[in-house]
Amino acid sequence: MSVSVLDHPILAGLLGDREIAAFFSVEAELEAMLDFEAALAGAEAEKSIIPEAAGKAIADAIAGFRPDVEKLAQATARDGVVVPELVRQLRAAVGKPHSGHVHFGATSQDVIDTGFALRIGKALDLLQARIDMLVERLGELDLRDGANPVMAHTRMQAAIEVPASRKISSWREPLLRHRARLSTVRKEIAVLTFGGAAGTLDKLGSTGEQVTARMAKRLGLGIVSHARHSERDGQAELAGWLSLVTGSLGKMGADIALAAQSKIGEIRLKGGGVSSAMPHKVNPVGAEVLVTLARFNATLVSGMHQALVHENERSGAAWTLEWMLLPQMAVATGAALRTAIDLIDNIEFSAKGD
């Protein structure tokens, strides 16, 4: 389907991002959830919470497991979450006598949140690499055009001439700060969630901590003191970071669109968009898209903060809202970085400053 432009066969090339979106495909999602179940069974077998043979049987079953997506969809419409049916199917695949050991001690949110953590971790790697690339390109642009004079504009009026370098650095430096912020953000989101029904790992007794440590190691995720089922600051902080990135790129886009105005001409665009009514025009499409994506994420970040009011030990309402917002924000950020890199490759500051 194509309700969201980020999933749209035509518009996703403009506003979406194939690489980041891949982390939010159903396939990647199911794979990550099964990675959780495999790590759980492996760790529990190591600690003799479940029989070694069960751990082996579950790992084998997962290796060749193809969930029935249609049935997952039907059950999710009823259960509000895919995990109960996924576990049911996985248990059927494992078969007797080990099926009862699947998902032992875990709850749906453990699976979903950890599955998200696994994927967002990789997505953040990619976003980081793009930030680095964009910073580099801006450095090259600065080397080439930085000495050209441009008119500084304050309150939409010409102020005084400055070197283009000044403008370029106002685009680059926030990116360096976002780059630095990322390690903090990652630390709170790329973590294992494992708490069981009410966040207390009640079924694991004294071994909870050790199982958790082993699972985290298997999955390459950070460990936190307990499952943050209802503490969603990591998610909201991630959303804020994504929106900081798109916001800074939106500022760059707005600057470029203004500098490329027909009568201003301080920036020349190569490869802008075509108009259906006026084929001679060169539209600053990429620059405008950066503004759009900035305002999109600036809109959605609000919902992620609303979702902090996550009542009790698990709020279906607040948790589900995150699912509706975070993947879109991540993909929009990927799209903005991709667009920005392409845009910077295709602009030049006029030598005369106008």
Place this chain on the structure above:
Amino acid sequence: MSVSVLDHPILAGLLGDREIAAFFSVEAELEAMLDFEAALAGAEAEKSIIPEAAGKAIADAIAGFRPDVEKLAQATARDGVVVPELVRQLRAAVGKPHSGHVHFGATSQDVIDTGFALRIGKALDLLQARIDMLVERLGELDLRDGANPVMAHTRMQAAIEVPASRKISSWREPLLRHRARLSTVRKEIAVLTFGGAAGTLDKLGSTGEQVTARMAKRLGLGIVSHARHSERDGQAELAGWLSLVTGSLGKMGADIALAAQSKIGEIRLKGGGVSSAMPHKVNPVGAEVLVTLARFNATLVSGMHQALVHENERSGAAWTLEWMLLPQMAVATGAALRTAIDLIDNIEFSAKGD
């Protein structure tokens, strides 16, 4: 792809809506845009703006036309809008000597906005029918359970007992008002957009008004005094209406989730969701989803109001933002109404009030 839960093979059954989403499929979108081009050519032929033979040739070509979606995607990534490439493909399909008459006097925004109007008009019909159905079901619930006593709660504390009827009417009456508001909303959105490059129909001279009238008639859309390329109050008002509907349903969902709490038990749920950790629980999934969808639309409506700041004669930035938000809001509203109808069919007020 499945970045948005509304397009997600597993989650769309929970949070999306197949019927409303169908209006936002690529197929429906292309069809609606081609309907615009057909109506344009037909009306222009009638008024001899283009040769009658050209009108016929364009209509024939459109009837059998299959756009190359991959090429549309590539061009859109560059142009920021699908129309230039779509027109190019259509012209190729029309062939000489009539190809030059395709899209005469129109601009991309005419095609996109009218295409949206055609589809949202039908989507609103469906939403209206669902509101009517939900109002009816609430009436039936009232007839059956309305006399049962329930505890009114103010500020989360028990206040005094009231008949369930009072609570049911607080769910139903806002729907009746939304129903009444819909005709106003529809009047400003289900309209033809036809303005040409700068909204003045500059290429049509004195015939602009007559061509517009004929096009509107062919398309079954309302006529407005001129193309509202940069006046987006109709879109923002639509977004507001969609969010009013989901907001009222969110209130109903919150009420039901509260009344169905284990220790309150004023409402009993049939067919709630299953938990992966606690199979005995019956989760008020539909009620929670209503809250989620309400908060989702309440979040997105902000972006639609930001998009009112639509600079100049056409803002790529603000216009594109609408594309990112409105279809999702419409589908979320469809999902909320569908969920609400199902939920009301599956609740009963306890006879004793607790």
Place this chain on the structure above:
Amino acid sequence: MSVSVLDHPILAGLLGDREIAAFFSVEAELEAMLDFEAALAGAEAEKSIIPEAAGKAIADAIAGFRPDVEKLAQATARDGVVVPELVRQLRAAVGKPHSGHVHFGATSQDVIDTGFALRIGKALDLLQARIDMLVERLGELDLRDGANPVMAHTRMQAAIEVPASRKISSWREPLLRHRARLSTVRKEIAVLTFGGAAGTLDKLGSTGEQVTARMAKRLGLGIVSHARHSERDGQAELAGWLSLVTGSLGKMGADIALAAQSKIGEIRLKGGGVSSAMPHKVNPVGAEVLVTLARFNATLVSGMHQALVHENERSGAAWTLEWMLLPQMAVATGAALRTAIDLIDNIEFSAKGD
């Protein structure tokens, strides 16, 4: 205090509005609440719900009543709403034997919501008058400058020349539509709220409807079928309308700031702002403020839609959120209209189109 710029001794002249703010002063608020209590006592005395002498005594007491604001503040910090203490003070002022008849059958929300309705009704009158005035000024501007050519810009690039009239009408016509929408908005907000503890007027028995009718008449407010304590679509719709108005003015502001750019010069500003660093600049302050106010209301409207999720018969959380948002939105709208009128009085379209 001056936490909000709308209350700020220095900034309120720029971003606030003295006349609209007056409706949200403590004095106006207390007066409106006392008007409710007077109308209640009067109507109840007419229908013999309370003794005629009590009605008279209450009216007399209210006429000379000066609430102790400090005590109101202290009690509100505890009670979450001012009404219990206000009623206590009023009862003390009425004295024996009639004090017990004060506020009979009413609840805090009746007083607060009706008090708001009384004031917003007058505020809407003023906003409407300003819209009318702005429409008129735009008409005069059109008469004077409408034939001047201006460059239409699409996607931030020069497109084709159009008469200034086209641009002016894109500013004026949304205002006419907002004007038309206002009567619908007003109908749902300028209403009496009278429902008692749980919205059922339980203490008034069969006379509820008649007392309601008499109160509404005394207060000049509309009657609705029952108190909408938990149905907040009227409030959210009002917020949407306010944001539609500021959004359309924000578009006008953005257009003017762009057209007044140093190198564009299609619009000349009289009386812009002074810069501390560059005294020669003329800044399009009013135009920018319109954009600011548009984005402010576009932000706040989201919270008003979140507040639709108003659980149970009265949600302290959701209701209080309205108090934090709606007055600011109304004042911002007043400020935008005032600023817009002043701005239109101080621009002229260049005769040469550039």
Place this chain on the structure above:
Amino acid sequence: MSVSVLDHPILAGLLGDREIAAFFSVEAELEAMLDFEAALAGAEAEKSIIPEAAGKAIADAIAGFRPDVEKLAQATARDGVVVPELVRQLRAAVGKPHSGHVHFGATSQDVIDTGFALRIGKALDLLQARIDMLVERLGELDLRDGANPVMAHTRMQAAIEVPASRKISSWREPLLRHRARLSTVRKEIAVLTFGGAAGTLDKLGSTGEQVTARMAKRLGLGIVSHARHSERDGQAELAGWLSLVTGSLGKMGADIALAAQSKIGEIRLKGGGVSSAMPHKVNPVGAEVLVTLARFNATLVSGMHQALVHENERSGAAWTLEWMLLPQMAVATGAALRTAIDLIDNIEFSAKGD
């Protein structure tokens, strides 16, 4: 005035915060701006940018300077910013021959942004102290009631019993993380802004860096590589942090309101609010207010992210939007922490778990 509840004589006691609001009084604001001018003159005198006598004369004048607030308001309504008139008044106070050395090389945004930095730094100290106090109180609550059993609720349904300690730690741990995040936030916001007209300190030549260092030292602010006039990530990050804090407290408030429901009774409230219609009720006012403040900040944070799209070297539109949002967010956060501390002091977990 009292448009905002945060400035409201009656409501600010409930929803505002006297201590944090004090940093946003006009007096504090003017004082901070004059501190900037004094530090500027002092540093410039040290580096012989201005005569030593001028530095002395400016310092002396500032010491006894009382701005004419009414004139400041009038000029601000025209200039969009208070600084030009403030500098004019200050120059008059300094008098000949030194008046021309006032504000040398600086621009309005330097004064405003630095003035804000000075005040928010102190406000953050206070917020931090309150977080510490709240963490401590939660620790005490845990010691006293942590072993009491409470029912964990997932998806609004009773799940399994857990110790109250588990719930309390889900309130406390996010606060510890916010505490840790604060140093990062502070580093980017409690900084000197000094860039001159276009951010290049063009009037200071080679001494810019040294003057900046001396000013920062005098003001106790951090130094950044150049003025971030148009890079607003520090402001948006601050807003995000404020909303993270209120969001986590909103979760706590929601939990407490749910646990204090009449039929749940897992938490008992001392000192709740009084109802005007039902004097026997004890309303969880503080708990609800926490939800309100969370949703308020979650709404406003969106506007701060919109303001990241800060075009060119200074955007009047985007910058002014910050003024409308940030002070309110800071005060709301102060109010939430104050309310939370008071609430925790007034709850107890029922010994029996229900």
